[in-house]
Amino acid sequence: MKLVDHFQYGLNSPICLTWELTYACNLACVHCLSSSGRRDPRELSTAECKAVVDELQRMQVFYVNIGGGEPTVRSDFWEILDYAISHDVGVKFSTNGIKLDKKRAAQLAATDYVDIQISLDGATAEVNDHVRGPGSYRTALRALENLAEAGFQQPKISVVMTRENVDQLDEFKAIADKFGAQLRITRLRPSGRGADVWDDLHPAPAQQRRLYDWLVARGEDVLTGDSFFHLSAYGEALPGLNLCGAGRVVCLIDPVGDVYACPFAIHENFLAGNVRSPGGFREVWQSSELFAELRRPQTGGACGGCQHFDACQGGCMAAKFFTGLPLDGPDPECVRGFGEQALVARDASTEIPRSDVDHSRSAPRNSRGPVPVTIGVGSPDGPSARPDRACDTSPLAGFTAPA
Amino acid sequence: MSTKPPPGSAPEVGPADGFDPGSAYRRSPSVALRPEPFGALVYHFGTRKLSFLKTPQLVDVVRNLERYPDVHSAIAAAGVEEAQRAAYLKAVAGLAASGTIEPRP
Numbered sequence: 341m342k343l344v345d346h347f348q349y350g351l352n353s354p355i356c357l358t359w360e361l362t363y364a365c366n367l368a369c370v371h372c373l374s375s376s377g378r379r380d381p382r383e384l385s386t387a388e389c390k391a392v393v394d395e396l397q398r399m400q401v402f403y404v405n406i407g408g409g410e411p412t413v414r415s416d417f418w419e420i421l422d423y424a425i426s427h428d429v430g431v432k433f434s435t436n437g438i439k440l441d442k443k444r445a446a447q448l449a450a451t452d453y454v455d456i457q458i459s460l461d462g463a464t465a466e467v468n469d470h471v472r473g474p475g476s477y478r479t480a481l482r483a484l485e486n487l488a489e490a491g492f493q494q495p496k497i498s499v500v501m502t503r504e505n506v507d508q509l510d511e512f513k514a515i516a517d518k519f520g521a522q523l524r525i526t527r528l529r530p531s532g533r534g535a536d537v538w539d540d541l542h543p544a545p546a547q548q549r550r551l552y553d554w555l556v557a558r559g560e561d562v563l564t565g566d567s568f569f570h571l572s573a574y575g576e577a578l579p580g581l582n583l584c585g586a587g588r589v590v591c592l593i594d595p596v597g598d599v600y601a602c603p604f605a606i607h608e609n610f611l612a613g614n615v616r617s618p619g620g621f622r623e624v625w626q627s628s629e630l631f632a633e634l635r636r637p638q639t640g641g642a643c644g645g646c647q648h649f650d651a652c653q654g655g656c657m658a659a660k661f662f663t664g665l666p667l668d669g670p671d672p673e674c675v676r677g678f679g680e681q682a683l684v685a686r687d688a689s690t691e692i693p694r695s696d697v698d699h700s701r702s703a704p705r706n707s708r709g710p711v712p713v714t715i716g717v718g719s720p721d722g723p724s725a726r727p728d729r730a731c732d733t734s735p736l737a738g739f740t741a742p743a
Numbered sequence: 744m745s746t747k748p749p750p751g752s753a754p755e756v757g758p759a760d761g762f763d764p765g766s767a768y769r770r771s772p773s774v775a776l777r778p779e780p781f782g783a784l785v786y787h788f789g790t791r792k793l794s795f796l797k798t799p800q801l802v803d804v805v806r807n808l809e810r811y812p813d814v815h816s817a818i819a820a821a822g823v824e825e826a827q828r829a830a831y832l833k834a835v836a837g838l839a840a841s842g843t844i845e846p847r848p
């Protein structure tokens with residue numbers, strides 16, 4: 341059996357674990373994958389976060405991708421970071437840069453096992469701030485400057501590819517080079533607030549093609565978190581696992597401890613359990629029914645007969661789900677155009693699922709869960725919380741795919 | 744697991760690169776192995792790279808290197824078939840090149 345086939349049936353522990361520490365965020369990006377904004381009163385306490393780290397150490401999860409919200413607005417963020425690092429759990433955290441002043445940058449430069457990912461969704465302030473909000477470009481660049489000045493080695497610049505910035509790829513690369521950073525580009529998915537803007541912001545078909553060509557030509561030291569495997573159907577497979585890792589090698593722990601199959605799938609259908617339940621995270625990862633289901637062999641469905649299925653696998657589960665397409669059919673951005681046809685064929689009877697987890701500052705305060713605080717396994721109907729920032733988490737970021 | 748050989752995901756190297764299967768090696772102290780159904784996941788705390796040992800036998804070889812005077816005997820002790828020896832040697836050479844294993848002082 342090929343290694344990738346083993347991955348389909350699940351691993352003892354995740355390879356790519358995203359942990360969103362808070363729903364609070366100083367920004368309000370229009371495409372936030374977790375509809376973040378306000379803190380959730382049920383968020384894990386410092387002690388609970390440390391207990392999660394202990395569990396990850398026992399499970400030999402060697403690093404986690406920490407995000408939010410904006411994780412650094414938690415006052416105990418640095419404490420949790422240090423705790424993780426000293427317990428053999430390396431940290432890569434995603435930030436908009438708000439707290440990365442010179443002093444903090446110097447401190448981070450002196451710390452091992454920390455990676456930093458600064459979100460930037462436009463190579464110019466105009467394009468970036470349109471999506472991420474006024475002043476956010478300057479904040480990100482200042483953080484990059486501070487890190488470079490402090491000698492922090494190779495931070496990542498993380499870009500969600502949109503219709504407005506695909507044509508800036510070379511400029512993004514130049515910015516990364518200027519700051520000694522590594523470029524990371526990921527796919528815009530219709531998750532969280534991303535659902536509201538996806539139609540207008542996701543790259544047009546011709547742009548997808550340019551993106552693919554750019555990756556093949558210039559992508560050698562560009563990270564993608566394996567996000568574009570659906571584009572492999574254009575020709576040669578892009579480096580990476582080429583597999584939807586949801587619940588198999590990927591998962592999300594959200595700020596209230598809910599465990600979802602993927603950071604882009606904050607919806608009760610993909611809620612596997614909660615780390616506060618008796619068996620903790622290990623029990624959820626190893627024994628939840630949902631994950632068992634996701635690890636069963638999947639059929640190709642409508643994609644089964646496609647000559648590209650091996651490389652493309654029908655694309656991203658979350659992208660299909662939140663656009664109301666069948667999970668076993670083509671991706672909405674299928675390079676053969678079947679996704680677009682399916683989108684057009686949707687009608688009034690098509691149910692387009694929405695997450696019930698919304699911490700947007702613009703949302704009515706009770707729109708999601710601050711219902712009575714039930715601590716325990718997230719039940720399908722129970723309060724669940726929606727994750728956070730759109731995108732920084734790339735399922736298989738930074739790891740060398742095996743042959 | 745298929746009988747197909749090569750595990751490890753490190754680049755190929757030969758004796759010219761300093762790997763000597765006739766001498767003593769050990770798992771690098773910076774490396775952790777996480778058992779998985781296919782074999783093991785390897786994490787190197789120094790380089791922060793993940794890689795994979797793609798057969799249980801290769802995992803045995805790496806775990807037990809320390810107990811044998813040379814790589815050849817560690818491979819033999821893991822019950823690797825004669826026909827697979829060369830492939831395993833190559834894989835172990837790759838592990839040496841990536842720093843997963845190192846010469847025993």
Ligand code: SF4
Nearest residue numbers: 584585586602656658
């Ligand atoms: S393909 Fe989509 S659903 Fe699957 S792991 Fe990646 S982002 Fe998540």
Ligand code: SF4
Nearest residue numbers: 643646652670671674
């Ligand atoms: S039909 Fe399915 S497998 Fe083929 S390219 Fe489209 S999404 Fe991929």
